[in-house]
Amino acid sequence: MNAPEILQTSFPLPCGMTIPNRIVKSAMSENDADAGGRPSDRIIKLYETWGKSGAGILISGNVMMSKNALGEPHNVIVEDEKFLEALKQWADAAQKNGSHLWMQINHPGRQAPKFNKEVVSPSDVQLPMLNMFDQPRPLEEAEIWEIIEGFGQTALVAKKAGWKGVQIHGAHGYLVSQFLSTRTNLRADQWGGSIENRARFAIEIYKNMRSKVGSNFPIGIKINSADFQRGAFTEEESLQVIKMLADQGMDLIEVSGGTYEKAAMMGRKLKKSTQEREAYFADFIVKARAVTDAPLLLTGGFRTTSVMAKAIENKELDFVGIARPFAVNPFLANQIFEGKIQEVRAGNVNTGIKFIDKMGFMDTAWHTANMKRMGLGKAPNPKLSPLKVFLKFAWEHRK
Ligand SMILES: Cc1cc2nc3c(=O)[nH]c(=O)nc-3n(C[C@H](O)[C@H](O)[C@H](O)COP(=O)(O)O)c2cc1C
Numbered sequence: 116m117n118a119p120e121i122l123q124t125s126f127p128l129p130c131g132m133t134i135p136n137r138i139v140k141s142a143m144s145e146n147d148a149d150a151g152g153r154p155s156d157r158i159i160k161l162y163e164t165w166g167k168s169g170a171g172i173l174i175s176g177n178v179m180m181s182k183n184a185l186g187e188p189h190n191v192i193v194e195d196e197k198f199l200e201a202l203k204q205w206a207d208a209a210q211k212n213g214s215h216l217w218m219q220i221n222h223p224g225r226q227a228p229k230f231n232k233e234v235v236s237p238s239d240v241q242l243p244m245l246n247m248f249d250q251p252r253p254l255e256e257a258e259i260w261e262i263i264e265g266f267g268q269t270a271l272v273a274k275k276a277g278w279k280g281v282q283i284h285g286a287h288g289y290l291v292s293q294f295l296s297t298r299t300n301l302r303a304d305q306w307g308g309s310i311e312n313r314a315r316f317a318i319e320i321y322k323n324m325r326s327k328v329g330s331n332f333p334i335g336i337k338i339n340s341a342d343f344q345r346g347a348f349t350e351e352e353s354l355q356v357i358k359m360l361a362d363q364g365m366d367l368i369e370v371s372g373g374t375y376e377k378a379a380m381m382g383r384k385l386k387k388s389t390q391e392r393e394a395y396f397a398d399f400i401v402k403a404r405a406v407t408d409a410p411l412l413l414t415g416g417f418r419t420t421s422v423m424a425k426a427i428e429n430k431e432l433d434f435v436g437i438a439r440p441f442a443v444n445p446f447l448a449n450q451i452f453e454g455k456i457q458e459v460r461a462g463n464v465n466t467g468i469k470f471i472d473k474m475g476f477m478d479t480a481w482h483t484a485n486m487k488r489m490g491l492g493k494a495p496n497p498k499l500s501p502l503k504v505f506l507k508f509a510w511e512h513r514k
Pocket residue numbers: 141142143144175176177219284286287337371380381414415416417436437438439440461478479480482483
C-alpha cells in the first residue's frame with residue numbers, strides 16, 4: 116500500500132466504534148465562544164469547514180468542565196445541558212461528511228489566568244510566569260470528587276448532543292497533568308506520592324465517564340510523554356501511567372509533551388535535532404508501544420505523508436495527530452488521500468522581532484487568528500502578517 120492508502124485505512128477502537136481513517140485533527144482551542152461559554156456560530160462554521168477536511172476524528176479545542184476554572188476568557192463551557200442545542204449543531208456541522216467529532220474536556224488547575232476568581236490545584240505551587248497566575252489553593256478531598264463527577268457530566272452531555280467521543284485533557288500542565296507531576300503535586304494523601312496515587316485522578320475521571328457514557332462510546336486521553344522539567348513527570352512515569360490507563364480500557368491514548376513553562380508540544384525548548392526531525396515524540400511512542408497494545412495517537416510535528424504512513428505501517432502508532440497545519444489548510448486529509456499533497460505545513464509565525472518571538476505565544480496567536488477567519492467564512496491566509504497578529508493580540512490582552 117502507498118502512503119495515502121495506509122492513511123485511509125479504517126481502525127476499530129476497543130469500545131467497538133470504527134474510525135474511518137488514521138488522520139486526526141488534534142485539539143486547537145478556538146477561544147471564540149459567546150457569553151457564558153456558549154458555542155458560537157463562528158465555532159460551528161469553523162467545524163463545518165473542518166468537516167470537509169476528510170479527517171477521521173476532529174478533536175475540539177479544550178472545553179471547560181467548570182465556569183469557575185477557565186484557561187482562556189472565551190473557552191466553551193459545558194457543565195450541564197444549557198447549551199445542548201448549540202452542541203448538537205456543532206456535532207451536525209462537523210460530522211455530516213463522515214468525520215467523528217470528539218470533545219476535549221479540560222480543567223486548567225493552576226494554569227488558570229488571573230481573571231478567574233480562584234485558582235485550585237493539587238498543591239499550592241504557583242506557576243511562575245509573567246505574574247499572570249495566582250497561587251493556587253490545594254483542593255479538598257470532596258472538591259476532587261466533585262471535579263471528577265463534573266468531567267463525567269460533561270462527557271455525558273457531549274454524548275447526548277451527538278458527539279462521537281470524548282478526550283480527557285491529561286497533558287500540557289493542566290489539572291490532570293498537575294496531579295501526575297511531583298513538581299505540582301506535593302500531597303501526602305491518596306492523590307499524591309506514588310505514581311499509582313498521582314494517576315488516581317485521571318483513572319477516576321475515566322471510570323466516572325465510562326459509568327455515564329456506557330461501554331461502546333469512545334473515551335480517550337491526551338497525555339505528556341514527559342513534562343521536560345526537573346523534578347516533574349518523567350518518561351518512565353508516563354509509560355507506567357499509559358499502561359494503567361490502557362488496562363482500564365482507554366480507547367485512544369494521544370501522546371504529546373510539555374507545559375506552559377516548557378512548550379515542548381509545539382517543538383519549543385526541545386533539542387535542535389528533535390525540532391528539526393519530524394514527530395517530536397517519535398522515540399517515546401516506540402517505548403509506549405512496547406508497554407501497550409491500546410490504540411496510540413501521536414501529535415506534534417508530523418509534516419510528511421511518508422513519515423506518517425511509515426509509523427503506522429511499522430505499528431508504532433495507530434493514528435497521526437495534526438494540529439497547526441489544519442489552521443492553514445482545512446482540507447488537508449482529503450488532499451493527502453487524493454495524492455495531491457505529500458507534505459503539510461504550519462504557518463510561519465515569526466515577527467522577526469526577537470523578544471516577541473522568544474515569548475512563545477505567536478504559534479497559538481497566529482493559528483488562532485486563522486481559525487477565527489474560517490469561523491467568519493473566510494479562507495485561512497497562510498501569509499497573515501505575524502506582526503499584525505501580535506499587535507492585535509497585545510491589544511486584546513492588554514489587561
Ligand atoms: C492555536 C493552538 C491551540 C491549541 N489548543 C490546544 C488545546 O486546546 N488542547 C490541546 O490538547 N492542545 C492544544 N494545542 C496543541 C496541539 O493540539 C498540538 O499538540 C500541537 O500544536 C503540536 O501539533 P502540530 O505540530 O501538528 O501543530 C494547541 C495548539 C495551537 C497551535
